[in-house]
Amino acid sequence: MSGMSLGYVLVRSVILVLLLMGAFAYFMVLERKVLGYFQLRWGPVRVGPWGLLQPIADALKMVAKEDTQPLGADGLIFVAAPALALFVALAAFAVIPLGPTLHFGHLALPLSVANPPSGLLFVLAILSLGVYGVSMGGWASQSKYALLGGLRAAAQMVSYELALGLSVISAVVLAGTLSLTGMVRAQAVHGLWAMVPNILGFVIFVICSVAETNRAPFDLAEAEGELVAGFHTEYSGFRFANFVMAEYINMFTLSALGSILFLGGWLGPFGLPSSAWWLVLKMALYLFFFIWLRATFPRIRYDRLMSFGWKVLVPLGFLNLVWISAFVALGGWH
Amino acid sequence: MDWPMAAFVFLGAMVLYSAWRVATAPLITHAALFLAASFAGVAGLFFLLEADFLAAVQLLLYAGAVMTVVIFAIMLAEMRELEDAAPHAGWLAQLRSGRLGWAPLAGSVALFAVLVAAYERGAAGWPKTALPAPADSTRFVAGALFGPYALPFEVASVLLLAALVGAVILTRVEGKGR
Numbered sequence: 270m271s272g273m274s275l276g277y278v279l280v281r282s283v284i285l286v287l288l289l290m291g292a293f294a295y296f297m298v299l300e301r302k303v304l305g306y307f308q309l310r311w312g313p314v315r316v317g318p319w320g321l322l323q324p325i326a327d328a329l330k331m332v333a334k335e336d337t338q339p340l341g342a343d344g345l346i347f348v349a350a351p352a353l354a355l356f357v358a359l360a361a362f363a364v365i366p367l368g369p370t371l372h373f374g375h376l377a378l379p380l381s382v383a384n385p386p387s388g389l390l391f392v393l394a395i396l397s398l399g400v401y402g403v404s405m406g407g408w409a410s411q412s413k414y415a416l417l418g419g420l421r422a423a424a425q426m427v428s429y430e431l432a433l434g435l436s437v438i439s440a441v442v443l444a445g446t447l448s449l450t451g452m453v454r455a456q457a458v459h460g461l462w463a464m465v466p467n468i469l470g471f472v473i474f475v476i477c478s479v480a481e482t483n484r485a486p487f488d489l490a491e492a493e494g495e496l497v498a499g500f501h502t503e504y505s506g507f508r509f510a511n512f513v514m515a516e517y518i519n520m521f522t523l524s525a526l527g528s529i530l531f532l533g534g535w536l537g538p539f540g541l542p543s544s545a546w547w548l549v550l551k552m553a554l555y556l557f558f559f560i561w562l563r564a565t566f567p568r569i570r571y572d573r574l575m576s577f578g579w580k581v582l583v584p585l586g587f588l589n590l591v592w593i594s595a596f597v598a599l600g601g602w603h
Numbered sequence: 604m605d606w607p608m609a610a611f612v613f614l615g616a617m618v619l620y621s622a623w624r625v626a627t628a629p630l631i632t633h634a635a636l637f638l639a640a641s642f643a644g645v646a647g648l649f650f651l652l653e654a655d656f657l658a659a660v661q662l663l664l665y666a667g668a669v670m671t672v673v674i675f676a677i678m679l680a681e682m683r684e685l686e687d688a689a690p691h692a693g694w695l696a697q698l699r700s701g702r703l704g705w706a707p708l709a710g711s712v713a714l715f716a717v718l719v720a721a722y723e724r725g726a727a728g729w730p731k732t733a734l735p736a737p738a739d740s741t742r743f744v745a746g747a748l749f750g751p752y753a754l755p756f757e758v759a760s761v762l763l764l765a766a767l768v769g770a771v772i773l774t775r776v777e778g779k780g781r
Contacts (some may be wrong), residue, residue, distance in 0.1 A: 275606060343630075343632075346632075346633075346636070368615055385655050386738075386739055386740075386741065387655050387656050387659060387740075387741045390656065390659035390660070390663070390741070391655065391658075391659050393659070393663060394646075394658075394659040394661075394662035394663040394667060395662070395663065397663050397666070397667025397668065397671075398643075398667055399661065400671050401639065401671075403634070404671075404674055404678070408674075410633060415676065417679070420675070423671060423674070423675055423678075425674075427668070427671055429670070430667075447741055450756060582672065
């Protein structure tokens with residue numbers, strides 16, 4: 270904390286929140302456009318040129334909508350759940366460095382709100398709280414669809430967190446640090462993206478990040494055909510928007526994490542100079558992959574989802590950890 | 604009051620209040636959520652002490668894993684209400700009742716007094732002034748766990764394994780070799 274006043278941290282937090290909100294708004298447009306092209310239609314075209322003012326219209330609609338609450342709902346928890354979901358999503362992103370520290374004269378601008386030495390552990394810890402927003406929202410609604418959706422989401426997130434953790438541990442063993450800046454530095458020192466020796470870990474990480482954010486084809490928690498909208502069935506207006514925002518910001522967090530752990534973070538490919546824009550580009554590709562998956566695959570069955578997580582991904586994660594440990598112990602870097 | 608002190612007072616109050624509410628909340632789901640809040644508050648206290656590894660592990664294991672499973676079990680088990688808790692008594696009435704109020708409060712104050720007395724006598728050779736926090740607390744904890752405390756650490760893991768096996772045996776359906 271030395272040399273970092275509380276006010277400066279606050280300013281950077283506000284900037285980060287505004288950045289994430291803007292990214293969320295325009296990622297929504299991108300997703301709807303891309304999904305439209307995948308399905309041979311135009312996506313949003315009416316609001317502004319190329320549908321670019323769509324997020325403003327959406328935001329106005331969300332704020333103006335009636336805030337409904339079921340009669341039997343548990344008031345406090347019903348209100349707290351979406352706020353908690355969004356808080357957890359934002360807090361996880363706070364420690365993710367978007368690039369090397371910038372210097373303007375003698376003003377240092379670190380591209381993260383905080384950079385603790387065990388930042389990776391912090392992100393994992395905060396992400397593991399994400400399940401509260403979902404399960405509290407599902408339970409407090411006192412409706413069967415919401416409760417079932419909340420239960421499904423909780424079970425799914427807990428199960429896939431394990432495999433996600435295993436792939437992250439393999440990255441930690443490879444880099445020998447828990448610091449996110451250290452991760453990138455290790456890849457710069459070895460001159461090789463961690464994805465090359467740790468390709469299995471990367472694949473597991475990508476699959477788990479889709480499952481962690483409850484995205485198609487793993488969106489069992491909000492399967493429209495059977496559960497209406499899952500845990501957020503009873504939510505409307507801005508509280509519903511909170512849940513959606515939390516989901517997308519979690520996607521940003523996981524894509525940033527994946528890019529830093531496995532794709533070299535802000536290092537440029539082919540020896541090009543490093544810059545925060547590389548990380549943004551990698552995150553964009555990663556996020557495009559999320560949309561691509563959603564447009565391509567049908568939703569998988571719930572029991573298959575669980576057995577895939579526990580019987581395929583977790584054993585593979587352990588195997589990969591053994592391989593990476595052997596790689597490091599036998600001096601594979603040299 | 605500087606801001607670490609303010610944060611300490613806030614987190615301490617949060618931990619104590621939610622711990623008390625765990626025992627007195629009429630709905631078991633609320634009790635579980637209060638327990639989670641209490642765990643999160645303890646993690647915050649670890650952060651204040653610059654023990655960032657312990658803080659992250661506290662969140663990851665207790666608030667993230669243990670409490671999620673507990674809440675999951677409560678949701679599945681339909682145990683919506685506890686029968687005999689005084690459901691809508693005010694906090695003053697709860698404090699006056701022996702089971703929820705003064706008796707546990709007196710007990711914890713007595714326990715605290717014993718701890719302070721032991722500390723003042725310098726029992727167990729505890730340092731009187733705060734040691735500086737190690738720069739890399741993760742490395743420090745790892746060194747302790749795999750060095751002088753390797754045996755207790757391994758024994759604890761055997762204990763957890765025994766609990767796991769016990770849980771499997773207890774929940775197995777009798778007479779069905781699935």
